[in-house]
Each structure stands twice: as C-alpha cells, then as structure tokens.
Amino acid sequence: xxxxxxxxxxxxxxxxxxxxxxxxxxxxxxxxxxxxxxxxxxxxxxxxxxxxxxxxxxxxxxxxxxxxxxxxxxxxxxxxxxxxxxxxxxxxxxxxxxxxxxxxxxxxxxxxxxxxxxxxxxxxxxxxxxxxxxxxxxxxxxxxxxxxxxxxxxxxxxxxxxxxxxxxxxxxxxxxxxxxxxxxxxxxxxxxxxxxxxxxxxxxxxxxxxxxxxxxxxxxxxxxxxxxxxxxxxxxxxxxxxxxxxxxxxxxxxxxxxxx
Numbered sequence: 640x641x642x643x644x645x646x647x648x649x650x651x652x653x654x655x656x657x658x659x660x661x662x663x664x665x666x667x668x669x670x671x672x673x674x675x676x677x678x679x680x681x682x683x684x685x686x687x688x689x690x691x692x693x694x695x696x697x698x699x700x701x702x703x704x705x706x707x708x709x710x711x712x713x714x715x716x717x718x719x720x721x722x723x724x725x726x727x728x729x730x731x732x733x734x735x736x737x738x739x740x741x742x743x744x745x746x747x748x749x750x751x752x753x754x755x756x757x758x759x760x761x762x763x764x765x766x767x768x769x770x771x772x773x774x775x776x777x778x779x780x781x782x783x784x785x786x787x788x789x790x791x792x793x794x795x796x797x798x799x800x801x802x803x804x805x806x807x808x809x810x811x812x813x814x815x816x817x818x819x820x821x822x823x824x825x826x827x828x829x830x831x832x833x834x835x836x837x838x839x840x841x842x843x844x845x846x847x848x849x850x851x852x853x854x855x856x857x858x859x860x861x862x863x864x865x866x867x868x869x870x871x872x873x874x875x876x877x878x879x880x881x882x883x884x885x886x887x888x889x890x891x892x893x894x895x896x897x898x899x
Contacts, residue, residue: 657683657691662716665701669756669806671709714754726752729856730762732891733847737858740884741766744872747773748860748881750847751787754779756806758787761856768869772840772861783813786830786844790857792817793824794846829882831874834861843878845885850893858885 660681665672672680678688692710695701699715733750741748741764750762758780765771774780782788782803792803800821804814824830834840844859860881862874872880889895 654691657681657687658695661688661691661695662700662712665710665712666716669802671704671707671711673708674710677710712755726761729847729892733856733858733888734762734764736884736888737762737764740880744860744877744880745869746860746862746872746877747771748858749774749776749787750856750858751780751785751791752856753782753788753791753803756803756808757782758785758791758857768865770863770865770867770869772837772863774861781809782807783809783817784835785859786832786842787857787859789817789820789824789830790844790846790859791854793821793830794852794854829878831878837861839863841874843874843881845878845881846889847885847892848889848894852894855892858888 661677664677664680674685674688674692677683677692678685681688692701692703696703699713701710702713703710730750737748737750745766745768747763747765749760749764751758751760753759760774760776760778760780763773763776765773780787782792792800795803804818807814809817820830820832829846830842830844832842834842841862842859843862844857846854847856847858849855858881860877862877864870864874
C-alpha cells in the first residue's frame, strides 16, 4: 500500500459519502425516489439508506411525500448554495447594477434562475416610485407563465430543454406556446411580452451569460406605465438599458472569454 492509499483510508468518511450519494441521486430525479429505489441504485441496504434519509430529513435537505413514499430534495440545497459562488457572485455583481438601473428608469426588476422546473427569484430591487410592481424574493413561478423562463430556456440544447420541460409538468397547451416562443427569443436576444399573470404589465427579460456561454440567469423588468406621469423611460428605453446592463454583467462573469 502506498502512502497515498494509506492517507485515503485514514480520512474516509463512509456516512458522509452515503449522504452525498443520496443527495446527488435525488438531484437528478425530478420525480423523486422511494427508499428501495435509492438503495438499489446506490448498491446499499435499505436499512443503511433509511438511517441516512432520516438524518437528511431532520436537517431539511430531503422531504417525504407520504402519498407515494418518494423522497425529494427540498430547496435547502439552493439556500446553502446561495451563500457561496456562483449564485453569491452573480447576485453580488448584479445587485448594485440592478438598483442603479431601477432608480434611473423608475421601474422595479428582478433576477431569476431555474430551479426544479420553475423560475426562482434570487434578487429583487424596487424603484423609488410610490407605485411599483415587484415579485417576491424567493418566489417559485411556473416556468411557462414567465418571460424569464423563456429567456432561461431559449439557448438550451435539445436534451437540456427536454429535461426542463419534463420537470415543469405544465399543461400541453402552455407547453406548446412556450416552446414555440423560444426560437424568436434566441433570435432577437431577449423576451418582451404582455404578462401572462397581471393585466397591464409588459415583461422585458434579458439573459445573463457565464464564461461558458450558458444562460445562468434572466433579469426582468415588469414594465408599467403610470398615469401619474412619473414614468421616466419608455418600454423601448428600458429594454435598451436592460440589455446594456445584462451585457456588462455577463462580461464580468467571463462571457466571451472562451471565444477570445
């Protein structure tokens, strides 16, 4: 046995490994897994898995649906990840820029990512006006009801898009309209449409790319025109400034670096 092998044996943590195996498995299973399924796929006994699942449930990382005896990941993993890169880096870079633009155009805006087949709001800033339209921080929004979802999906490859659509589990008509919109969104580089949930709101959503060219977030202005006369910028002006801001954020995240 080499010194390296000896060192590996010395620092092994079987219980930790089993727990991580379970988390990684459930992260890839949109429809959850039963205790028996988990044990089979990981090559463990059901009693081993049961003990680990109890700890993970107590710590809030997994939950049991008692209707079908399947275990699912909770959002605890997201909450932990949000404290560290890349989400922390993303919100750190985007937050100040979003607030500046919100103040400048007198419109609120939010930043969203994909999570478990839904759009998850990870940052929200309000404008200084008394009358605002905002989305709750931490809100999980049905994918097909959003401009953000269209932006987050438009640049996906076929396999990734199929997995996302399977996770979304929305009705067929909404799914068909959603998929039909994606080519146009990619072609023009943003999504702009009337809100599917609030009358009178026009959503303007722009992608943010990382160093690999992947869309990692969407920044959206739920544009409203105030009859009080306090709307400083038009929808067209808001769109152009939002595109410029997201382009700058993407650059700071390394977008375009691989092409160089």
